[in-house]
Amino acid sequence: MSSPVFFRQALLPISSLFISIAFLATGYGMLMTYIGLYLKQAGLSEMAIGIINSAFFLGALLAAVFSQKLIVTVGHARSFSAFSAVMVMAFLGHTLHYDPWFWAILRLLSGFAFYALLIVLESWLNEKSSQHDRGRVLAVYTVVFFMATALGQLILSLNVTSHLVFVLGSVLVLASLFLVAITRISQPVLQPFERYSIPKVLHIAPLALIGSIIGGFFVGAFYTMMPVLVLNIYQQQSVVASFMAISILGGLVAQWPVGTLSDRYGRRKLLAWAGLFSAAICLLLALLATKIWLFYLLGFLLGTSLFSIYPLSVARANDRLDHGKDLVEISRSLLFAYGIGSFLAPLVLGAVLGISGGLFFTVLALAALLLGSYALSAERIANEQLSVFVAVPAASGASLAQMDPRQDEQWVEAHKPDYPQETDATKPAPDNDNY
Numbered sequence: 174m175s176s177p178v179f180f181r182q183a184l185l186p187i188s189s190l191f192i193s194i195a196f197l198a199t200g201y202g203m204l205m206t207y208i209g210l211y212l213k214q215a216g217l218s219e220m221a222i223g224i225i226n227s228a229f230f231l232g233a234l235l236a237a238v239f240s241q242k243l244i245v246t247v248g249h250a251r252s253f254s255a256f257s258a259v260m261v262m263a264f265l266g267h268t269l270h271y272d273p274w275f276w277a278i279l280r281l282l283s284g285f286a287f288y289a290l291l292i293v294l295e296s297w298l299n300e301k302s303s304q305h306d307r308g309r310v311l312a313v314y315t316v317v318f319f320m321a322t323a324l325g326q327l328i329l330s331l332n333v334t335s336h337l338v339f340v341l342g343s344v345l346v347l348a349s350l351f352l353v354a355i356t357r358i359s360q361p362v363l364q365p366f367e368r369y370s371i372p373k374v375l376h377i378a379p380l381a382l383i384g385s386i387i388g389g390f391f392v393g394a395f396y397t398m399m400p401v402l403v404l405n406i407y408q409q410q411s412v413v414a415s416f417m418a419i420s421i422l423g424g425l426v427a428q429w430p431v432g433t434l435s436d437r438y439g440r441r442k443l444l445a446w447a448g449l450f451s452a453a454i455c456l457l458l459a460l461l462a463t464k465i466w467l468f469y470l471l472g473f474l475l476g477t478s479l480f481s482i483y484p485l486s487v488a489r490a491n492d493r494l495d496h497g498k499d500l501v502e503i504s505r506s507l508l509f510a511y512g513i514g515s516f517l518a519p520l521v522l523g524a525v526l527g528i529s530g531g532l533f534f535t536v537l538a539l540a541a542l543l544l545g546s547y548a549l550s551a552e553r554i555a556n557e558q559l560s561v562f563v564a565v566p567a568a569s570g571a572s573l574a575q576m577d578p579r580q581d582e583q584w585v586e587a588h589k590p591d592y593p594q595e596t597d598a599t600k601p602a603p604d605n606d607n608y
Contacts, residue, residue: 187301189356191313193349194294195321200345201287201568202325204264205229205396206417207338208280210329210410212273213401221273223523226397228277230516232284237509240289244296249360250353253293257350260286264343268336290349291569301358311563318566319425323418330414374506378493380551384444384486385507387544389514390521391451391479392567394537395420397519402530406462416472423473424480424567431481432562440489440562441551447485448545451478452538459534482544483511484565491560508569 212222244252263282266275295314302310328341374382395417403413435443454475461467490503526533 187298187310187358189352190294190297190301190358191317193352194314195317196345196349196352197287197290197294198318198321198566198568199325199328200264200342202322202396202417202421203328203338204283204325204342206326206400206413207329207335208276209397209401210404210413211335212276213404215271217273219398219401219527220523222401223398223519223521223526225273225277225280226519226523227393227516228280229284229397230393230512230519232281232286233288234509234512234516235281236285236288236292237505237512240285240292244289244293249293249297253290253353254350256286256289256293257346260290260346261343264339264346267339288568295569297358297360308563311565315428315564315566316425318568319421322567323421323425326414326418326421328414330411330418332410370502370506371510374490374503374510377503378490380441380444380548381486381490381493381503381507382510383547384482384489384544385510386514387448387540388479388482388486389511389516390518390540391482391514391537392511393515393518394522395479398522398526398533402526402533403468405526405530407465412465416469419469420472420476421480421567423476427477427481428484428564431477431485432564435485435488435562439554440485440492441548441553444482444485444489445545445548447478447482448541448543448548451475451482451541452545454478455534455538455541459531459538462530480567483507484562487565488560488562489554492554494560 209222209226212225213219217225240252240256243255246252247255259282263279263286266279298310298314329338333341371382400413400417403416404410407413431443431447454471458468458471458475461471487504487507490507494503522533522536525536
C-alpha cells in the first residue's frame with residue numbers, strides 16, 4: 174500500500190484516535206515531570222516524592238489487571254468517558270488540597286485512569302487496522318506518543334504555575350474525550366486478555382524479561398526522579414523541561430537505527446549496547462552535570478538507549494517463539510514486568526537521591542551494567558530465527574500486544590530482512606559468537 178493510499182484508507186478514518194492519544198500523551202508528559210518538581214519545591218523529601226510517584230505506576234499495574242471488566246461491560250466509548258472523568262477529578266484534586274498522602278491517592282487514580290484509557294484506544298486502533306497496515310499504524314502511534322510527550326515538557330519550560338498545569342492537564346483529557354465522544358468509528362469487541370505468566374517468560378526468554386524490568390526501571394526513573402535531580406542541580410524548571418524533551422526526542426530518533434541494527438546483528442548485541450552505553454552515559458552525567466550544554470547532549474544520548482531497551486526485549490522474546498505463537502500472552506507479561514520496574518524505580522531512587530545525586534546515577538549505571546553483562550552471556554539466536562523489530566511507545570496499555578504485527582505470520586515473512594546465504598568460505602567458526 175503506497176503512502177497516499179495508506180494515509181487515505183488507513184490513517185484518515187482513525188485520525189481522531191491519534192489526536193486523542195496526542196492530547197493524552199501531552200498531559201501525561203507534562204504532569205509526570207511536574208509532580209516531582211512541585212513536591213520538591215514544596216519541601217518534600219526525595220523519599221516521599223518517590224513514594225508518591227510510585228503510586229502512579231501501581232495504578233498502571235492495577236489497570237492492566239482490572240480495567241477490562243468495565244470496558245467489556247459498558248463498551249469502549251462509555252468506559253473512555255468514565256476513565257476520563259476519573260483522570261480529570263484526580264488532576265483537579267491536586268488544586269483542592271495539598272497533602273502527601275492525598276496526592277499519592279490522586280497519583281494512583283491518575284495512573285489507573287491513564288493506562289485504562291490507553292487500553293481503550295489501543296484496542297480501538299487494533300480493531301481498525303488490518304494485518305497489512307498494522308505495523309505502520311503502530312509506527313505512527315509511537316511517533317505521535319513520543320512527540321506529544323516531548324511537547325508536554327516544552328510547556329513546562331514556560332514556567333507555568335501549578336494551578337495552570339493541573340487545569341491544562343484536565344483540559345487536554347477533556348479534549349481527548351470530546352474527540353472520542355463525537356467519533357463515528359464503530360466500537361470494537363475487546364478480546365479476552367491472556368493471563369500474565371512471568372515464570373513462562375523467564376523460561377522462554379529470560380533476557381527479554383530482565384530487559385523489560387530494567388527498561389521499566391529506567392523509564393520510571395526518568396519520568397519521576399530525574400526531574401527532581403535536574404532541579405537539584407540547576408534550580409530552574411526550564412532546564413528540567415528542556416533536558417526531558419531533548420532526551421525523549423533522542424529516544425524517538427533512535428528507534429529506526431536501533432531496529433535496523435538489531436534486525437541485522439541480533440537483539441543480544443543491541444541489548445548489550447543499550448546496557449553498557451546507558452551505564453557509561455550515567456557515569457558521565459554524574460561527572461559532568463555542571464556543564465549545561467554537555468548535560469543536554471548526554472541526555473539525548475541517554476534517551477537513545479533507555480527508550481530502546483523495552484522494544485528490544487519484546488523483539489528478543491518474539492525471536493524465541495514460532496511465528497508469533499503465544500506472542501500476545503508473552504508481550505503482556507513483559508509489559509507487566511516493565512510496569513513492575515517502573516513502580517520500583519521511584520521507590521529505590523527516591524531513597525538514593527536523598528543521599529547523593531552521584532549515587533543516583535551509580536544505581537542506574539549498575540542496573541544498566543547488569544543488563545549489558547547478562548546480554549553478553551545470553552544464548553545467541555541464528556539469523557533465520559530472528560523476527561522483525563517493532564518500535565513501541567514509551568508508555569503503553571495492555572492492549573498493545575494485539576497491535577503488534579509480529580503475531581501475523583504473513584507480515585513477518587514480508588518484512589523479514591534478507592540475509593546473505595552462508596557458504597563454507599563465509600560460515601563463522603563454531604566458537605565465534607556473532608550474536
